[in-house]
Amino acid sequence: MRRIIFWLASTATVLVLLFSYHTSLGAATATTSTQSAAAYSGSVAGSSSSTRSSTSDSSTSSSTPKATTTTGNVVYTRYGPIQVQVVTTGSTITSVSVLQYPSSDPRSQQINAQAVPILVQETLDAQSNSIDMVSGATYTSDGYLQSIQSALDKAGV
Amino acid sequence: MSTAVLTRYVEQVMGLPFSLALRGRHAGDAAARDAWAAVVADLREADRVFSTWRADSWVSRLARDEVEVGECPAEVAEVLALGNAAAHASGGAFSVARPDGSGRTIFDPSGVVKGWAAERAARHLAELPETDQCLSAGGDVLAWTADPIGRPWTIGIEDPDDPHRIIARVPVWRGAVATSGSAHRGAHVVDGRTGLPPDGVRQVSVIGDSLTAVDIEATSAFALGRDAARWLRAQGRSGIVVWDDGRTELVSAG
Numbered sequence: 001m002r003r004i005i006f007w008l009a010s011t012a013t014v015l016v017l018l019f020s021y022h023t024s025l026g027a028a029t030a031t032t033s034t035q036s037a038a039a040y041s042g043s044v045a046g047s048s049s050s051t052r053s054s055t056s057d058s059s060t061s062s063s064t065p066k067a068t069t070t071t072g073n074v075v076y077t078r079y080g081p082i083q084v085q086v087v088t089t090g091s092t093i094t095s096v097s098v099l100q101y102p103s104s105d106p107r108s109q110q111i112n113a114q115a116v117p118i119l120v121q122e123t124l125d126a127q128s129n130s131i132d133m134v135s136g137a138t139y140t141s142d143g144y145l146q147s148i149q150s151a152l153d154k155a156g157v
Numbered sequence: 158m159s160t161a162v163l164t165r166y167v168e169q170v171m172g173l174p175f176s177l178a179l180r181g182r183h184a185g186d187a188a189a190r191d192a193w194a195a196v197v198a199d200l201r202e203a204d205r206v207f208s209t210w211r212a213d214s215w216v217s218r219l220a221r222d223e224v225e226v227g228e229c230p231a232e233v234a235e236v237l238a239l240g241n242a243a244a245h246a247s248g249g250a251f252s253v254a255r256p257d258g259s260g261r262t263i264f265d266p267s268g269v270v271k272g273w274a275a276e277r278a279a280r281h282l283a284e285l286p287e288t289d290q291c292l293s294a295g296g297d298v299l300a301w302t303a304d305p306i307g308r309p310w311t312i313g314i315e316d317p318d319d320p321h322r323i324i325a326r327v328p329v330w331r332g333a334v335a336t337s338g339s340a341h342r343g344a345h346v347v348d349g350r351t352g353l354p355p356d357g358v359r360q361v362s363v364i365g366d367s368l369t370a371v372d373i374e375a376t377s378a379f380a381l382g383r384d385a386a387r388w389l390r391a392q393g394r395s396g397i398v399v400w401d402d403g404r405t406e407l408v409s410a411g
Contacts, residue, residue: 131313131323131326133178133293133298133312134293134323135296135298135314135336136296136336137338
């Protein structure tokens with residue numbers, strides 16, 4: 001449970017960092033808050049499959065920075081869709097809210113994915129490219145030589 | 158991370174192959190080679206302290222009662238404490254002091270040292286930012302991804318009947334997988350309570366955060382024989398048990 005909370009906290013951090021980064025980009029290239037928001041939205045809309053992008057812009061004046069609310073596109077992650085909304089004033093983020101989290105069940109499964117092995121239906125040829133490293137009963141050099149790990153190491157893949 | 162080039166390094170230490178895979182910013186560069194050299198040097202130093210095969214190691218001298226624990230490097234007490242905790246948690250199945258079958262007691266912290274030493278040595282990989290890292294200590298794996306929700310490392314669990322094949326795959330972002338069994342070395346793990354090889358189980362893999370912990374737990378569960386899966390569940394651990402009749406049992410932490 002603690003791990004999940006920690007993960008959520010770190011996810012929020014990642015999102016915030018993501019936005020901070022784009023914010024500074026936006027600030028560097030845009031002079032008005034409207035353009036800044038546009039750069040924002042464009043940056044977030046990285047996913048080509050996104051369909052729900054809306055920008056509600058309450059600011060039209062470039063002289064006095066006003067709060068601008070920008071809703072990011074839905075971004076599809078391995079955990080499911082994520083959508084966030086940010087409020088900016090000038091180039092400063094004043095709040096970030098997450099409109100859409102991945103549904104809770106798949107998320108908690110994925111968070112613990114390192115704790116959930118996936119049994120293969122039939123034993124797989126371990127030299128397949130999808131395996132990065134092999135965990136097996138302690139190798140001796142002999143065992144190692146005939147093991148897949150050595151093949152992976154040699155192939156450098 | 159991107160689908161960057163994968164670079165691998167291999168070195169024999171403690172009689173085991175240690176293998177590192179890197180991908181991302183530092184894969185294959187000079188910083189990576191330096192970090193790997195530091196990892197290997199760290200492991201060799203641990204071997205000098207803990208090897209039961211070297212007569213001049215601190216552990217060998219300790220076993221001969223030539224020195225006290227307090228005179229050894231501090232790591233020795235640390236490893237012994239881990240071993241004692243593991244012995245307690247497994248009801249004595251895991252032990253750093255085990256009967257050799259002829260009435261004598263063998264002092265052997267090897268069950269603790271490998272995972273512990275690898276996890277400690279991996280600290281040098283922190284010198285490689287924005288680089289995904291996967292370290293194998295003779296089949297026990299410690300993985301780390303720079304992006305905690307990026308592309309995971311995919312760890313295969315070896316088929317104890319055929320080292321060319323795997324029975325499961327585990328996606329790991331930041332965590333560890335350890336496997337204990339009789340596949341490669343014959344019966345090298347014994348039940349500390351009896352001094353005999355465990356009964357009914359071929360192989361146990363455990364997945365968790367710490368390589369030190371899962372290495373000890375895989376050995377403990379394997380040593381417990383038919384109680385392996387039950388014990389793992391009681392510990393709240395995930396893993397895979399392969400029984401000696403070939404059945405595979407998945408243990409998922411609730």
